[in-house]
Amino acid sequence: MEIMSxxxxxxxxxxxxxxxxxxxxxxxxxxxxxMVILVIGSWLVTRRLSPTIHCSRWQNFLEVVVSTIRSEIDxxxxxxxxxxxxxxxxxxxxxxxxxxxxxxPGYVPPTSSLTTTAALATCVFIAxxxxxxSKQGIKEYLKEYFRPTFIFFPFHVMGELSRTLAxxxxxxxxxxxxxxVIAILLSVTPFFFPIVMQALGLxxxxxxxxxFSILAMVYIASATQTHEEEHEKx
Amino acid sequence: MENVNYIAMASIISAAICMALGSVGPALGQARxxxxxxxxxxxxxxxxxxxxxxxxxxLAMIESIAIYCFVISMILVFANPFWNFVIKxxxx
Numbered sequence: 001m002e003i004m005s006x007x008x009x010x011x012x013x014x015x016x017x018x019x020x021x022x023x024x025x026x027x028x029x030x031x032x033x034x035m036v037i038l039v040i041g042s043w044l045v046t047r048r049l050s051p052t053i054h055c056s057r058w059q060n061f062l063e064v065v066v067s068t069i070r071s072e073i074d075x076x077x078x079x080x081x082x083x084x085x086x087x088x089x090x091x092x093x094x095x096x097x098x099x100x101x102x103x104x105p106g107y108v109p110p111t112s113s114l115t116t117t118a119a120l121a122t123c124v125f126i127a128x129x130x131x132x133x134s135k136q137g138i139k140e141y142l143k144e145y146f147r148p149t150f151i152f153f154p155f156h157v158m159g160e161l162s163r164t165l166a167x168x169x170x171x172x173x174x175x176x177x178x179x180x181v182i183a184i185l186l187s188v189t190p191f192f193f194p195i196v197m198q199a200l201g202l203x204x205x206x207x208x209x210x211x212f213s214i215l216a217m218v219y220i221a222s223a224t225q226t227h228e229e230e231h232e233k234x
Numbered sequence: 235m236e237n238v239n240y241i242a243m244a245s246i247i248s249a250a251i252c253m254a255l256g257s258v259g260p261a262l263g264q265a266r267x268x269x270x271x272x273x274x275x276x277x278x279x280x281x282x283x284x285x286x287x288x289x290x291x292x293l294a295m296i297e298s299i300a301i302y303c304f305v306i307s308m309i310l311v312f313a314n315p316f317w318n319f320v321i322k323x324x325x326x
């Protein structure tokens with residue numbers, strides 16, 4: 001079951017319901033579905049938590065997920081994983097679930113639309129100065145833009161903007177291209193090869209979610225670690 | 235009518251050239267990155283975690299160049315702005 005034709009690049013163009021200027025397109029609908037699965041699933045699991053060794057299998061699963069994400073963040077941010085876990089973990093879990101669900105027939109990942117990935121990258125773009133200022137103060141944070149001399153100020157600003165664009169287009173390009181490859185393969189060689197590509201898509205989806213969240217963490221870490229700290233370490 | 239044919243031909247050919255040239259460079263770059271990462275892991279297996287993470291981040295950076303080319307060729311083939319412009323001009 002395909003709700004998008006090959007010529008439609010983004011699920012924004014699939015409109016389910018429209019009333020005046022409010023439109024309900026596939027991106028919004030599937031984002032809501034992912035959100036509902038995440039919220040209800042974690043509410044059901046965390047309703048009865050047990051502190052002992054005898055815990056339910058879903059609690060065990062969530063503990064593995066959370067502790068793995070946290071140890072990864074710990075390694076990048078030098079042991080401050082607790083501080084960044086809510087933001088980075090939310091990004092990872094949302095992107096990973098919306099990519100994994102692509103094997104369900106009739107589902108289009110909301111991350112294959114440029115609007116979703118632009119919104120996620122904007123979150124990172126806003127979160128970097130917030131974490132940086134709260135960690136080292138507004139004066140020290142702004143000083144980073146003028147290192148080593150004030151000539152470098154425009155290059156720092158360009159870097160901030162271009163890496164946000166790169167985050168957006170990387171996630172969108174990977175997921176959208178995978179959707180297109182499967183759609184083209186379905187029309188050329190049905191039955192077998194699309195399934196192999198779907199299995200590859202699970203791997204690609206997880207890797208892209210990992211890359212997105214680890215890049216967000218690297219950007220935040222570079223904004224929060226002061227220049228002096230790095231100098232003393234050498 | 236001539237212009238439509240020219241634009242269709244030009245956009246398909248340039249999409250193909252964009253994809254072909256744009257994937258050669260990142261492929262060579264990724265090959266070099268993976269090669270040196272593998273030899274580093276073979277020399278220092280203890281540093282495997284940080285090497286793997288840095289490798290993934292670097293691969294993502296290199297790969298984004300190929301993704302830019304891919305997005306541009308998709309726009310040229312499926313959502314060509316010049317195509318719509320010419321169609322509108324002929325129709326109107």
